[in-house]
Amino acid sequence: DQQVKQNSPSLSVQEGRISILNCDYTNSMFDYFLWYKKYPAEGPTFLISISSIKDKNEDGRFTVFLNKSAKHLSLHIVPSQPGDSAVYFCAASRYSGAGSYQLTFGKGTKLSVIP
Amino acid sequence: GAVVSQHPSRVICKSGTSVKIECRSLDFQATTMFWYRQFPKKSLMLMATSNEGSKATYEQGVEKDKFLINHASLTLSTLTVTSAHPEDSSFYICSARAGEPYEQYFGPGTRLTVT
Numbered sequence: 001d002q003q004v005k006q007n008s009p010s011l012s013v014q015e016g017r018i019s020i021l022n023c024d025y026t027n028s029m030f031d032y033f034l035w036y037k038k039y040p041a042e043g044p045t046f047l048i049s050i051s052s053i054k055d056k057n058e059d060g061r062f063t064v065f066l067n068k069s070a071k072h073l074s075l076h077i078v079p080s081q082p083g084d085s086a087v088y089f090c091a092a093s094r095y096s097g098a099g100s101y102q103l104t105f106g107k108g109t110k111l112s113v114i115p
Numbered sequence: 116g117a118v119v120s121q122h123p124s125r126v127i128c129k130s131g132t133s134v135k136i137e138c139r140s141l142d143f144q145a146t147t148m149f150w151y152r153q154f155p156k157k158s159l160m161l162m163a164t165s166n167e168g169s170k171a172t173y174e175q176g177v178e179k180d181k182f183l184i185n186h187a188s189l190t191l192s193t194l195t196v197t198s199a200h201p202e203d204s205s206f207y208i209c210s211a212r213a214g215e216p217y218e219q220y221f222g223p224g225t226r227l228t229v230t
Binding site: 041089093105 | 158210
């Protein structure tokens with residue numbers, strides 16, 4: 001059962017335009033959401049996050065929007081740059097007991113920014 | 116800050132042998148470390164949660180006798196793949212929690228190939 005879904009396996013965007021990556025989740029126990037960027041043969045790099053009590057968080061060119069009622073979040077990158085080309089993973093966090101929080105990842109969306 | 120290293124980055128071993136992968140938090144103390152496995156074109160799958168000084172908590176379907184996890188110090192966790200088989204070939208990634216309970220910082224990953 002895929003609790004975090006990224007339905008678009010790939011996305012191509014022209015340099016300078018906006019990239020919008022989408023993520024849906026099913027578990028209402030998730031209370032914190034994160035986006036990670038991953039290059040081939042490397043570990044994921046934390047990008048931006050949002051608490052479930054907020055609906056928007058912005059950091060430079062990156063903005064994450066959360067719609068709790070729809071169980072949907074999105075990552076906006078504007079303007080997109082060729083260096084943004086990577087696989088983006090959406091992750092959701094929930095408390096798993098004993099002071100630990102677990103992350104559940106989506107399958108990722110490969111973003112290609114075309115110069 | 117929040118740098119996590121893994122060693123080795125790549126290892127090739129023969130079927131039946133054991134392989135140890137190290138995960139270190141370089142500039143912070145990590146009470147909790149996580150081990151993930153990534154199959155091609157799939158999301159990161161959590162294998163186990165490791166708390167310093169205690170036994171690891173394994174996810175359903177992960178054989179604890181095959182994937183031995185030791186978290187002997189606040190900066191080091193090891194994953195030993197015992198009696199490796201070709202189906203164990205994968206990309207193994209560790210992460211460590213640094214302060215913020217929700218956020219994890221990932222190592223660069225280890226590519227294991229079992230021949």
